[in-house]
Amino acid sequence: MSEHIAFVSLLAALAAALTSMAVYVVRGRRRDVDVVGKGGQFLMGLGDFPMHWLMWVISPLVSVSRSLGLSADFYSYLSLALGLLTGPFIAIGHLELGGWLIVLSGIADALDGRMARLTGTTSQFGDFIDSTFDRFVEASTFLGFAFYLRATPWGAWIAGAALAGALIVSYVRARGEVLGVTCTGGLMQRGERVVLTAVASFLDPPMARALRVPPGTLALWTLALIGATTFLTATYRLLWIGRRLR
Numbered sequence: 001m002s003e004h005i006a007f008v009s010l011l012a013a014l015a016a017a018l019t020s021m022a023v024y025v026v027r028g029r030r031r032d033v034d035v036v037g038k039g040g041q042f043l044m045g046l047g048d049f050p051m052h053w054l055m056w057v058i059s060p061l062v063s064v065s066r067s068l069g070l071s072a073d074f075y076s077y078l079s080l081a082l083g084l085l086t087g088p089f090i091a092i093g094h095l096e097l098g099g100w101l102i103v104l105s106g107i108a109d110a111l112d113g114r115m116a117r118l119t120g121t122t123s124q125f126g127d128f129i130d131s132t133f134d135r136f137v138e139a140s141t142f143l144g145f146a147f148y149l150r151a152t153p154w155g156a157w158i159a160g161a162a163l164a165g166a167l168i169v170s171y172v173r174a175r176g177e178v179l180g181v182t183c184t185g186g187l188m189q190r191g192e193r194v195v196l197t198a199v200a201s202f203l204d205p206p207m208a209r210a211l212r213v214p215p216g217t218l219a220l221w222t223l224a225l226i227g228a229t230t231f232l233t234a235t236y237r238l239l240w241i242g243r244r245l246r
Helices: 002-026 033-038 049-057 059-068 074-089 095-118 124-148 155-178 192-210 215-245
Strands: none
Touching: 002 095, 049 059, 049 095, 059 095, 059 155, 059 192, 074 095, 074 124, 095 124, 095 192, 124 155, 124 192, 155 192, 155 215
16 A cells, blocks of 8 residues: 555656646746856756756745745755665665655755855855765665665675765865866766666666566666766766866
């Protein structure tokens, strides 16, 4: 019964998202100023539509947050709290709930940056805790997958590789910025990792039932993809930054 409710809620959320995308397109499909200003990209620029659509979707939440006096720091800590919960729920097999926590944590993370820019409270401290909290959240998510997949061949190793790749991608960018070179390119950035882990969490249980494959199969292949492409992304950034430092 609970699995049926989870599947129905997922279909309802997907229908609502597709409907809102249609409305967004009809209303002019405006590009978000903050996304453009930050040079944000999804799938190396091929899938930027979801980024601009998401910022349009959460704009009412921004207005409500401002009226309630909620700060950017509030959403930073909310994103951290929700993100840290993903690992334990994924670890014990509640993948759908883990997927919702990944989504909600990502939305709170987006609201954090938007609120900081709109209220003029951007700061080095805010940037520091935001990027650091992101690493904690990813560590929790991938460690949760590692525990969940511990009984499958190479499951924990593949989840560990995905975590290592994600951290190295972020580290290479941070070291480059310290040395005065900024590189945000590459295929598997944080946005892509968030989307893939959320999708895997949502679809793994129904796919396992429908295709009669072992639970965790989709999650395992998704993590393998993340692991491989994060190392490719880190290598690309390493070479890109290295050439400019020379």
